[in-house]
Amino acid sequence: MKVILARWLLLKGKRFKLLISMLLPLIVTIVITSIYHYTSDDFRVPVAVVVEEDAEVTSIIEGLKDADYIKLDVYDDINEPLRNLEQYQYDSLFVFDADFNEKLQNNERRNIIESYYTDRSFTYDAVKELIASLVQEEVGQYRLSQQVQTLQEDWLGENNLSFNDIVDTKKEIEEETNLVNQKFNFQGQVMEESPESSLNPLLIYGYAVLIFAFFTFDFVTRETNSETKHRFLYLSVSYKTFMLVSFLSLTILMYGFDIISYFILMDSKTNLLILLTYRLVINAFVFFTAFLSRNILSLYVNALLIFILLLVTQFLLSIIRLPNGLTWLASFHPVEELVSNQHNIYLVALVLIIFFIWLRRDNLVRS
Structure with missing residues (x-):
């Protein structure tokens, strides 16, 4: 509890910015989808x-x-x-x-x-x-x-x-037996649903969460590269433990905004657990990127490169069909898994392993 209080005190002056960055994914998604539906008829x-x-x-x-x-x-x-x-x-x-x-x-x-x-x-x-x-x-x-x-x-x-x-x-028979609309697959092959022509709010929300997570966790870069980190050498709580508690506290707070966004934006087909898992994966990914960045400028440059990389790879995945033996590679694209409404087991396991190694390394050094 004292660790959470200390984190809250260190974020003094940045709390409003944090709340805005957590709320902006919902606002951006609503604005973009509204503009899309409002202007779609203009292109017909x-x-x-x-x-x-x-x-x-x-x-x-x-x-x-x-x-x-x-x-x-x-x-x-x-x-x-x-x-x-x-x-x-x-x-x-x-x-x-x-x-x-x-x-x-x-x-x-x-x-x-x-x-x-x-x-x-x-x-x-x-x-x-x-x-x-x-x-x-x-x-x-x-x-x-x-x-x-x-x-x-x-x-x-x-x-x-x-x-x-x-x-x-005739129409009833066509709907039941029309081979043009039938889907065939070999035994053991997973069928992928074709994406809908309309704009998927999950796609916008997923990338908005990614972008604004960098603004939320930029304090990690500031504190890691300042004297704040060295003060923990004289405390019973390590700096990494303090950062881990900060990460979990902010992630739980973001879950509240995700649940609100879920009931506003998503339909019944979307799994809330998948959305919350996506938040955990993205927060962990951004957290470690911020921890390893040398300054705020390099963090934002990394954020832009990561955003472009994920966007390009998702576009390639939409036009290139992976061989049957390599379909698991798509599981390492967090936004693609979110849009496909798939549980991202691989990335969750990867996040847990990285956190374990990160904390274990600190304990070995201290011992």
Whole structure:
């Protein structure tokens, strides 16, 4: 208890800075994710679609909305979107007229959709091809429905299946047996989930924790390279023991901020224990870096190099698949393990071994 009190007294004048550095990872994550979600639509191409009365194009509209590069607006009249297109507010405009479905049923292939674009339209061809593929899928559903109904009449002498019933059954079968979406793996091979397209708050929070941990533990560099360290030669408590207690005290305090961040930022799939383990690993890594740094400038330079190194290696891990025998190497990347929601056993064991050697060496010297 006296050691913790001594640490608190030595941090006089720096306590507010410590609290801010512990709170900043949460603030930075909230700000960056908010900006990302607010500006994500600005990078999508505005496209307008006019659906006239009696045109059933729900599946086509949903397919266009699922496209990452399209910001879709749907109208029931052509006047307003056409005027906006002339003012370059839209990249292109597509019109599904009232007899669109009738044309599909009659197997018509020409002039079934009206399209408009300007001299500044640069994604018109891509959107047109996407609509063509969605229309072709709709045509296939009509043909399938007609064939099923014809077979039912020929063999059973009745026709009690509607178009929607046949399409719904087709979609259920596709979801259950579609080999394109099935995941295969060899026995014993671990399947890796593909990362989501949206920004993962864990990724931002993980790197923010790393960066601001250096500002939290910079006092270790100052005290290790000052006269403070030599005062412990005359005390019953060694300097390393004092620093170890300081490390554990600050880590426990940071756990409180991590738990708050967990309930604010994370979803139910994220494991709180993994987040707390990540904090322990990062704090230990930063603590020893600060202990070995000769001055504050070298500490911050090391922090920048470590940040860049982890960022580059994580990018490489995302585009390069490691051989089966070397997949364990990814376990030594703390942020990658955090984002993957994996328990970082290797790094925890490494931290414990380093602490043991660090303290044991001090005891051997004193003896």
